[in-house]
Amino acid sequence: MKRIFLMTVAIFLVSSLLIFAADYKDGLYIGVVPGRDVTVVEVGITNGIIVEVNIVSPVKLEATYNFGPGIDAFIEYPGKVLAQQNTEIDAVAGATGSYQDYNKAVQMALDIASGKYKGNKYYGLAKDFAHGHVLIEITVEGKKVTDLQFITNDSGSNRVTLMGPKNESYPYGPARELFSSFKDKALAAIAAGKNEVDVVTGATSSSHSFNAALKHALSQAGL
Numbered sequence: 666m667k668r669i670f671l672m673t674v675a676i677f678l679v680s681s682l683l684i685f686a687a688d689y690k691d692g693l694y695i696g697v698v699p700g701r702d703v704t705v706v707e708v709g710i711t712n713g714i715i716v717e718v719n720i721v722s723p724v725k726l727e728a729t730y731n732f733g734p735g736i737d738a739f740i741e742y743p744g745k746v747l748a749q750q751n752t753e754i755d756a757v758a759g760a761t762g763s764y765q766d767y768n769k770a771v772q773m774a775l776d777i778a779s780g781k782y783k784g785n786k787y788y789g790l791a792k793d794f795a796h797g798h799v800l801i802e803i804t805v806e807g808k809k810v811t812d813l814q815f816i817t818n819d820s821g822s823n824r825v826t827l828m829g830p831k832n833e834s835y836p837y838g839p840a841r842e843l844f845s846s847f848k849d850k851a852l853a854a855i856a857a858g859k860n861e862v863d864v865v866t867g868a869t870s871s872s873h874s875f876n877a878a879l880k881h882a883l884s885q886a887g888l
């Protein structure tokens with residue numbers, strides 16, 4: 666009897682997952698909600714099922730944040746999406762804003778994965794826990810990339826895990842120059858049918874990270 670019950674539960678779970686699996690193409694998708702502390706969520710799809718949800722930024726843990734409901738939302742939200750396989754997640758009192766941003770970001774990622782996305786901005790992410798994650802936004806009109814921007818941690822907040830802007834105060838000249846010229850170089854490369862720019866001597870690490878984020882953004886856009 667116990668074996669029959671377990672088999673019934675297993676069949677129900679498999680059937681449920683197959684239903685969920687109908688809409689999403691496999692991949693790693695990025696959803697972004699702009700703001701002072703930009704919200705970045707990474708959603709992994711395997712066999713059409715949501716298998717991974719990572720809130721990349723902002724990080725809300727006791728080391729960086731002291732508001733209890735916000736910390737709880739940061740910790741608990743990914744598991745809720747994995748359990749429900751959608752963004753119909755009810756907000757918790759005290760963390761309404763966080764839940765709304767998380768839902769919007771995950772929904773964007775799922776819309777891209779399902780081909781239902783109606784926007785023209787796509788994001789690519791290259792993780793760098795030492796220096797800040799590289800996040801690139803591309804604007805697509807038709808099949809043409811018309812703009813490219815870095816989304817950076819302009820606020821200096823230790824909760825925002827994104828790379829800071831490499832402006833005149835940044836000490837390494839080659840990386841600073843690459844940061845300022847990458848948009849033009851990338852747009853020219855894309856127009857020439859390429860998906861990366863040449864590696865810059867003295868800024869090898871930045872070159873690889875920027876190119877990885879660019880390739881990810883292009884793949885999100887189906888390019």
